Amino acid sequence: MIMEKIAELFIILILVSVVLNVSSPFIKFAIKLYSFQSLMLAFYILMGAVHFNSINLYGSFAITIIFKVILIPYFLFKTLKKVKMDKEINMYIGIPEAVVFAGSLTLLSNLIAQKIIKTGITFGSFVFTISLATFLIGAMLMITRKTLFSQIIGFLTIDNAIFLAANSITHGMPLLVELGVLFDLFVSILILSLLILNLRRNVAS
Amino acid sequence: MHHKLLDLILILPAAALLFSIFTDVLWMSYLQLAVSVLVFLTVGAIAVSFNSITVFLGGFFFVDYINLVILITVSTLELFVAFYSFGYVRSEIAGGVSKRKFKFYYFWKNLFIFSMMVSILSNNLGIYWTGLEATTLATALLVSFNRTKESFEATWKYVIMCSVGIAIGLFAIVILYFTTSQVYGESMRSLSFINIMQAGAKLDKNFLMLSFILALVGFGTKVGFAPMHNWLPDAHSQGPSPVSALLSGVLLNTALLGILRFYQINGAAGIYYPKYFLICFGFLTIFVSAFSIIKQTDYKRLFAFSSMENMGIIALGFGIGGIAVIGSLLQIFFHALNKGLLFLSSGNVLAATHERRIDKIRNLSKNFPITGIVLLFGAMGISGMPPFAMFLGEIYIMTGVFRNDIWLGFLVFILLILVFIGLFGKVLKMYVGKANASDEEEDGELKTGSTGASHKTVIEAGLHPFIVYVPLIMLLFSSFLLFYIPYPFLHIIKSAAAEFGGRLIFK
Numbered sequence: 215m216i217m218e219k220i221a222e223l224f225i226i227l228i229l230v231s232v233v234l235n236v237s238s239p240f241i242k243f244a245i246k247l248y249s250f251q252s253l254m255l256a257f258y259i260l261m262g263a264v265h266f267n268s269i270n271l272y273g274s275f276a277i278t279i280i281f282k283v284i285l286i287p288y289f290l291f292k293t294l295k296k297v298k299m300d301k302e303i304n305m306y307i308g309i310p311e312a313v314v315f316a317g318s319l320t321l322l323s324n325l326i327a328q329k330i331i332k333t334g335i336t337f338g339s340f341v342f343t344i345s346l347a348t349f350l351i352g353a354m355l356m357i358t359r360k361t362l363f364s365q366i367i368g369f370l371t372i373d374n375a376i377f378l379a380a381n382s383i384t385h386g387m388p389l390l391v392e393l394g395v396l397f398d399l400f401v402s403i404l405i406l407s408l409l410i411l412n413l414r415r416n417v418a419s
Numbered sequence: 420m421h422h423k424l425l426d427l428i429l430i431l432p433a434a435a436l437l438f439s440i441f442t443d444v445l446w447m448s449y450l451q452l453a454v455s456v457l458v459f460l461t462v463g464a465i466a467v468s469f470n471s472i473t474v475f476l477g478g479f480f481f482v483d484y485i486n487l488v489i490l491i492t493v494s495t496l497e498l499f500v501a502f503y504s505f506g507y508v509r510s511e512i513a514g515g516v517s518k519r520k521f522k523f524y525y526f527w528k529n530l531f532i533f534s535m536m537v538s539i540l541s542n543n544l545g546i547y548w549t550g551l552e553a554t555t556l557a558t559a560l561l562v563s564f565n566r567t568k569e570s571f572e573a574t575w576k577y578v579i580m581c582s583v584g585i586a587i588g589l590f591a592i593v594i595l596y597f598t599t600s601q602v603y604g605e606s607m608r609s610l611s612f613i614n615i616m617q618a619g620a621k622l623d624k625n626f627l628m629l630s631f632i633l634a635l636v637g638f639g640t641k642v643g644f645a646p647m648h649n650w651l652p653d654a655h656s657q658g659p660s661p662v663s664a665l666l667s668g669v670l671l672n673t674a675l676l677g678i679l680r681f682y683q684i685n686g687a688a689g690i691y692y693p694k695y696f697l698i699c700f701g702f703l704t705i706f707v708s709a710f711s712i713i714k715q716t717d718y719k720r721l722f723a724f725s726s727m728e729n730m731g732i733i734a735l736g737f738g739i740g741g742i743a744v745i746g747s748l749l750q751i752f753f754h755a756l757n758k759g760l761l762f763l764s765s766g767n768v769l770a771a772t773h774e775r776r777i778d779k780i781r782n783l784s785k786n787f788p789i790t791g792i793v794l795l796f797g798a799m800g801i802s803g804m805p806p807f808a809m810f811l812g813e814i815y816i817m818t819g820v821f822r823n824d825i826w827l828g829f830l831v832f833i834l835l836i837l838v839f840i841g842l843f844g845k846v847l848k849m850y851v852g853k854a855n856a857s858d859e860e861e862d863g864e865l866k867t868g869s870t871g872a873s874h875k876t877v878i879e880a881g882l883h884p885f886i887v888y889v890p891l892i893m894l895l896f897s898s899f900l901l902f903y904i905p906y907p908f909l910h911i912i913k914s915a916a917a918e919f920g921g922r923l924i925f926k
Contacts, residue, residue, distance in 0.1 A: 353583075362575065369579060369586070376586055376593060380593040383594070384597045387592075387610075388545065388605075391545030394545065394546065394549035395548065395549060395552075397549075398552040398556065401556050402556055405559050406575070408560075409563070409574055412566070413571045413572065416571060
């Protein structure tokens with residue numbers, strides 16, 4: 215029981231970090247938040263691993279820490295340093311509106327999750343709600359912000375949401391698949407960073 | 420059939436990938452020829468002796484009739500592209516591009532082919548996903564090969580949109596995994612396609628439906644279905660021409676294979692309404708691309724939109740079912756061939772003139788006698804005109820559509836005529852149009868003073884013979900296939916269609 219409560223705390227912290235991300239224009243802070251969010255995801259997976267005593271989930275915890283908490287934020291910081299950008303200025307809607315919007319998306323995903331439960335299957339509905347909300351808010355970040363970095367953060371948020379969903383309705387994907395997915399994610403971040411640098415250079419010259 | 424033969428399909432591109440790191444570019448182009456011919460022969464041997472679903476490499480990979488069709492398509496187009504690349508590399512290096520850059524070209528191209536093979540042959544949906552995302556990443560740096568601002572922007576759009584799309588596809592796989600894990604428990608078996616098909620009706624229908632819709636939207640982004648398509652024309656027009664040919668011809672089909680797998684799973688579980696989603700997306704895609712083709716001013720973008728239109732037709736055919744499925748399967752192969760030759764021959768024009776706009780290219784009949792003819796007849800072929808093979812695929816699909824719903828048939832038919840007018844009209848202008856009038860206007864307006872350059876006649880004699888004649892051979896091959904389709908290939912198509920419930924009426 216107490217373990218479930220702690221796991222729920224981690225999940226709530228994920229949602230809080232995403233909403234904080236919406237409310238702040240600072241990119242460095244956004245990357246830190248992403249790292250924090252991934253750490254919370256990893257802890258949630260760890261709780262599951264301890265509870266079910268599954269080697270699969272321990273492995274999942276380890277690779278989440280390595281890729282999402284350490285490697286990806288590290289390379290994003292490195293790119294950010296080279297690009298010398300600190301603030302998101304190009305937004306289609308202002309921050310207050312975006313926060314209200316994020317709140318309503320959370321409500322919407324709660325409704326959707328309730329509806330799915332009504333069809334007869336019950337699973338970690340709370341976690342599923344949060345993961346759906348994270349997914350939608352990540353998509354909103356991608357749509358409403360123009361800077362390339364914010365789009366990457368939005369993409370990573372969507373990805374975290376899918377991992378959360380995978381860990382809520384099942385006990386995580388098979389380790390081999392998860393490793394492949396994370397490796398692809400990591401390489402795509404490297405390529406996107408490379409593209410940011412090149413686009414920057416082209417604009418400057 | 421030998422299992423070693425099947426392993427070879429994955430081993431050969433991997434070997435080429437390793438060679439490309441250590442070998443000099445010009446040597447690599449010979450090696451690439453050898454590898455591509457070997458892959459083609461291996462796939463041919465498999466196709467001839469194939470008789471039932473075969474699992475290999477520890478159950479992670481398998482061959483059935485459907486992925487065999489796509490495998491044949493990939494290996495055939497790859498063969499032509501390897502020969503074209505042989506000439507392309509030489510003419511570009513003669514034109515002043517550094518050798519080091521082309522080393523990367525072969526490296527990324529082989530990585531692309533390898534991950535595409537992994538994705539096509541995978542039995543496990545998780546591995547399919549990994550391979551598909553890897554193709555996006557491998558082609559990213561090929562699309563931005565020219566290192567211009569436009570190409571970097573196109574690559575950005577391509578990577579970010581496809582990655583998000585494929586992430587939604589991952590969501591679909593997660594939900595499918597949840598559904599199947601109630602039958603098989605949580606293990607690799609729950610993701611194995613063959614096992615999922617066997618579970619069939621035991622699976623939860625609501626969740627299967629949900630996973631199909633997510634897969635359609637997610638992988639559909641990479642196929643280029645209509646509302647999610649706007650990365651496609653940019654990415655396909657910016658890369659080097661051989662890469663454009665591979666992207667349009669086979670990568671779109673690889674992504675479509677994912678949707679088809681989910682479609683099959685739904686069919687096995689007895690859910691039949693996904694087909695309306697396929698029809699709807701297919702029609703919308705044809706509609707959007709037909710109007711985009713008409714107002715297009717860039718010829719590589721024109722052909723990119725035409726790929727979109729053909730993917731729409733193929734999806735429509737799979738949705739309609741019956742005889743149209745045979746048309747769609749034929750179309751997958753014929754479209755790859757025909758679109759390949761269009762991109763390759765337009766690449767010749769681009770390489771010699773460095774001009775992308777349709778109204779700047781005139782009088783191809785004089786300056787590019789062979790390439791011009793290939794472009795003209797290729798444009799005819801791609802819109803389904805008789806002396807070329809795509810006529811066959813399109814006639815099957817249209818027959819199916821007309822039988823299903825006559826009004827939908829009329830609408831699609833009108834859209835296809837629009838596409839034909841747009842494509843053929845524009846290419847015809849490039850072929851016979853007179854250059855003088857428009858050039859004088861341009862000079863009068865802009866006063867750039869570079870009149871000498873624009874009046875210089877560019878002839879294809881300076882190009883490497885391979886890049887001139889490979890598209891021509893592809894055109895002849897495409898025409899030949901209309902009159903004679905080898906029996907083993909026809910058998911594979913029929914059997915693949917049977918898995919979707921399609922029937923062949925005659926022969």
